[in-house]
Amino acid sequence: MVSQEQRRRQLAREKFLRQQQRRTESRRRARVRNSVIASVLGVVVIGSVVSYVTGVFKNDDKANASSDTTPSASPSAVKDPCEKAAAGKVKSLSWKKEPAMTIDKSATYSLDLSTTCGEIDIALKTAAAPHTVNSFDFLASKGYFDHTKCHRLTTSGIYVLQCGDPKGTGSGGPGYTIPDENLKDKSLKGGIYPAGTVAMANTGTAHTGGSQFFLVYQDSTLPASYTPFGTISSAGMKVLKKIAAAGESTGQGDGAPNATVVINKATVTKS
Numbered sequence: 115m116v117s118q119e120q121r122r123r124q125l126a127r128e129k130f131l132r133q134q135q136r137r138t139e140s141r142r143r144a145r146v147r148n149s150v151i152a153s154v155l156g157v158v159v160i161g162s163v164v165s166y167v168t169g170v171f172k173n174d175d176k177a178n179a180s181s182d183t184t185p186s187a188s189p190s191a192v193k194d195p196c197e198k199a200a201a202g203k204v205k206s207l208s209w210k211k212e213p214a215m216t217i218d219k220s221a222t223y224s225l226d227l228s229t230t231c232g233e234i235d236i237a238l239k240t241a242a243a244p245h246t247v248n249s250f251d252f253l254a255s256k257g258y259f260d261h262t263k264c265h266r267l268t269t270s271g272i273y274v275l276q277c278g279d280p281k282g283t284g285s286g287g288p289g290y291t292i293p294d295e296n297l298k299d300k301s302l303k304g305g306i307y308p309a310g311t312v313a314m315a316n317t318g319t320a321h322t323g324g325s326q327f328f329l330v331y332q333d334s335t336l337p338a339s340y341t342p343f344g345t346i347s348s349a350g351m352k353v354l355k356k357i358a359a360a361g362e363s364t365g366q367g368d369g370a371p372n373a374t375v376v377i378n379k380a381t382v383t384k385s
Contacts, residue, residue: 123271123335126270126271129368130268130271130336133284134318194372194373195231195357195373196229196230196374198230204262204280205257206280207256208289209288209290212245219244221240221385223383224385225250225254225312225380225381226379226380226381226382227259228379229264229375229376229378230375230376231356232352232356233349234329234347234350235346235350236312236344236350237345238343238382239299242295243295243296245295246296246323246341246343247343247382250343259325260378260379260380261377262277262278262279262377263376264276264357264371264375264376265277266362267372268367269368271335271367272334272335274329274330275331275357276315277327277375279326280325286325287326288325289324290324291324292324293323294314294323294339294341297342298338305336306333306334306336307333307334307340309330309333310351311342312342312343313327313340313341315327315340316339320339323341331354357371358371360372
C-alpha cells in the first residue's frame with residue numbers, strides 16, 4: 115500500500131515534470147510563432163503586420179508571466195534574509211552551439227556563486243561531467259550568470275533551489291544544449307538526489323540541459339535523469355538552508371523564493 119507521504123512525493127515529482135514539459139512546449143510555440151512572423155514581415159502591408167506583432171508579444175508576455183513565474187509574497191509575510199544585489203544588469207547572451215572543450219578533464223575545478231544571501235562554493239565533478247563543467251566554465255567567463263536571480267524554490271516532495279536562467283522565468287537558456295552526464299553517479303542511491311547535490315535542470319527529455327541548474331538542500335526523490343555535476347560545501351549548505359527556511363511565495367510548496375537570491379558573480383576556478 116502506498117503511504118500518504120509516498121503519494122505526496124509522487125504528486126510533487128509529477129508536478130515538477132509537468133512544469134518542465136509545459137515550458138518546453140511554450141518555447142516550441144514561440145519558435146514556430148517567430149518563424150511565421152518573420153515570413154509575414156515580407157508582405158506589403160507592413161503597418162498592419164507591426165500592429166499585429168506588437169499585440170501578440172504583449173499577450174504572450176502576460177501568458178508567460180502566469181505560467182512561468184509566481185506571485186510575490188506580501189511584504190509582511192516573511193523577512194527577506196538576503197542583502198541588496200550588487201549594481202549591474204543581466205547580459206543578454208546566446209550561442210548557436212555548445213562551446214568547444216577547453217577545460218582539463220583531469221584537473222580539479224570549483225564553482226563559486228557569490229550571492230546576495232552568501233557564498234555558495236561548489237566542488238565540480240569534472241571527470242564525470244566534463245561537458246557540463248566546460249559549459250559552466252565558458253558561461254561564467256562570459257558573465258552569463260552575473261546578476262541573475264534564482265527563480266524557483268520547492269519545499270514539498272523535492273527540496274531544491276533552481277537558478278541559472280537570465281530571464282528569471284524558467285524559460286531561458288544559452289541557446290545551446292549539452293548532453294546528460296554522470297547519471298549513474300554513486301551518490302544517487304535509491305532514487306534520491308542527496309542534500310548538497312548540484313544538478314542540471316532539463317525539459318524532461320534527454321540531453322536538453324542548458325544553463326539552468328538546481329541545488330538540493332534536503333534529500334529529494336527524483337528520477338536519475340538530471341546530470342549531477344557538483345557538491346556544495348558545508349558553508350554553502352548553511353546559506354542554502356537559510357534561503358529555504360524563508361520559504362516560497364505561493365505557500366503551496368513550489369514558487370519564487372521569498373529570499374531575494376541574486377547571483378552577483380559566478381566564478382569557475384581551476385585548482
